[in-house]
Amino acid sequence: MKNITCECGHVNPEGTHLCEKCGRPLTEEEKHAKVVDMKYEGRAIRSKTYNKTLIDKIWNFFSSVKVGVSIIVITLVAAAIGTFLPQVMYVNIMQGEDAKQAYIDNYGTFGKIYYNLGLSDIYSSWWFQTLIGMLAISIIAASIDRGVPLYKSLKNQRVKRHESFMKRQRIFGEKEIAADKAEESLNLAEKKMKELKYKVRREDGVLLAEKNRFARSGPYINHVGLIIFLFGVMLRLMPGFYIDESLWIREGETASIPGMDGYYLHNNKFTFETYKKEEQKQEFNQSKAAVNSIAKNYQSDVVLYQSKDEGIAGETQDMKKVAHHAIQVNKPLKYDGYALYQMDFKLNELKAMNFNLVNKKTGKSLGEVDIDLTEPKKEYDLGNDSKVEVKGYYPTFSGFDDGEPQSDSPLPNNPAFIFKMYTPETPKGETSFVAIKQTLEPLGTTKYQMKFQNIETRNVSGLTIRKDRTLPILAIGGIIFMLGVVIGSYWSHRRLWLQRTNDGRLLLAAHTNKNWFSMKKDLDAVTTYAHLPLWVDQQEEDEKEMEEKEGDNTL
Known part of the structure; x- marks a missing residue:
């Protein structure tokens, strides 16, 4: 580290533009500038000073505003x-159905490509979460890189400053x-200035009036809120913090x-109700109401059970209601x-x-066969040496593929069977495709x-199960972010x-x-009241001179 010693004797860290004690310009750029850069009070910024080691390069990368x-x-x-097509959690996928097939059925070839690229669950993907993590690291690095030097400078600022510092302010x-x-x-x-709510400090012939120093913390409060918010977003990948699942459950x-x-x-039961034609006319007052059915209510009457053991689905006698x-x-x-929400439904699914x-x-019948389409048996005994496999x-x-029957889904939407029928007349069995x-x-x-x-x-019934422990974290992050914005x-x-000088100037x-x-506006009020020197905006003066020069060159 190469320290810079100012003419006042104060030792400044390498990269400092304005002396921390007196405010003298320390770099050639600031010495020749008419108005000094006060963005970080002239303090040394790590990312703008060191770029030698690997750690420096990593730090500079993440603390860069352009990178952020x-x-x-x-x-x-x-x-x-991720908004081109609905995310997988919002696609109508029945229980046991393949998500990829659902995208193909609903959106065709584009849906297949979308799913294969991993865009169907983009917000939970490792690379999207990596982006979120990199953004959080960038915000933290940029805040520390600039916020800490600014805080130290404002906290330790001196009342008395060198004349060169005064002359290089925009208002002088x-x-x-x-x-x-x-x-x-x-x-x-x-x-x-005290009447105008400024905090005033005095030293020998020098006055510093300051107001609303906390305003400089606004962007960094934004960063804190955003970091907390991103932390909440990333917590959603942790088990138990965020649950958003779907459950399709049949009656009974x-x-x-x-x-x-x-x-x-x-x-227990799913209920679907629609408005009657008379109710539609009264409720909606639309000509279409006489033609189109409008849903009035759909609900699932359910019982929630809890089991201390793993339990077996369908056996509730050992469970606690x-x-x-x-x-x-x-x-x-x-x-x-x-929270279990009613999100979707399917009417009249084939049961048996x-x-x-x-x-x-x-036309003589040898017996009936009742097939449960959810779990069909392998064999049905009809008695009298008759059975069906x-x-x-x-x-x-x-349809068929090379003579083999095919099924697009495990759901009984269009059932087909290969039966082998055994009777006293056909003890070897007969095969039929139905x-x-x-x-x-x-x-x-x-x-x-x-x-x-x-x-x-x-x-x-199509239900959605949700639990979100990250909401308080997201809310806190959002509130802090908005506080910073305000x-x-x-x-x-x-x-x-x-500042009064030794040679009789103010x-x-x-x-x-x-x-x-x-x-x-504050300066006008205090200048008139306290008979202070007339001031000028040096930046505006420079801009006017530049405009005049450009005008002369044009002529």
Whole structure:
């Protein structure tokens, strides 16, 4: 480290632009500048000073504003891409159905590409969370890199400054004045500035009036709030902090609840109601109401059970009943920090199919076969040396591929079966392929057939299970962030220096981090009241000179 010794004798760290004690310019750039850079009070900034070791380079990378903005842009672009199609949690995927197939069914080839690229769950992906982590590191590094030097400088700022510091402020003025008149002006200025809510400090012939120093902390309070918010976002990947699961549960079914270990849900009944035509006209007063059905209510009447052991889905006798609730839209079942929402439903899902084993010629029935489409048996005994074996079950029959039946989904949307039928007349068995409105005999003509009788249906409730322990963290981060925005937007850090020189002059200098109009308004009030030197805005003077020169060059 190469320290810089000022003419006043103060030793400054390498990279310091203005002496920490007297404010003298220490670099050639500041010495030749008409207005000094007061962004960080001239303090040494690590990222702008050291760039030799690997640690320096890593620090400089993450503390760079350009890098931080670039990460924000990349994150926003990635988040925008995640809105092209619904995320996987919002896609209508029935229990047991493949998510990829659901994207293909709903969105075609684009959905397949979208899923294969990992964009279907973008916000939980490792690379998106890596971006969030890099953004948090960038914010922390930039805040420490600039905030700590600024805080130290403002905390330890001296009242008396060198004349070169005063002259290089944006607002500057001077005039010759007698010693007694100068003291009177300082006293009047102190009185007026206190009336304007400034904090005034005095030393021998020097006055520093300061107001709203806390305004400089606004951006760093923003950063703290944003870091807390991002921390909450990343916590959502930790087990137990954030749960957003889906459960499709049929009427009469008991199922374990994903994300709620030890809890089971029994669906007693699903109810779907629509407005009658007369009610539609009264409620909505629309011509379409007489034609289109409008949903009035859909709810699931459920019972929540808790088991100390793992338990078995469907066996509730050893479980503790903890809640009974009618789940409706916006009226979830809430228990132990969890909330179960009614999000979707499916009416009249196939539950069972009934067949008769009949003689094709005589039409005589050898018995009925009731097949549970959720868990079909492998064999159904009809007595009298007659039985039916289920050799193949295809819940959603989609056709043949090289002579083999295919199923697109484990859900019973279009069931098909390969039956082997045994009767006293056909002890070796006969094979038949049966689908809805389709019967094939692949191994030759059969004497018996499985004749379709009827179907049983049931409704299915689509529930969403949510638990979010990160909400308080996100709320705290958001509140702190907004506090920083308010502080940084509505207040400005203002300072006025008055200094009597040994050669009979009174110097005036002023600075604010923003809102120069208000600063100048305060200066006008105190200048008139305390007979202070007339001041000029040196930056505006330079801009006017530049405009005049450009005008002369144009002529």
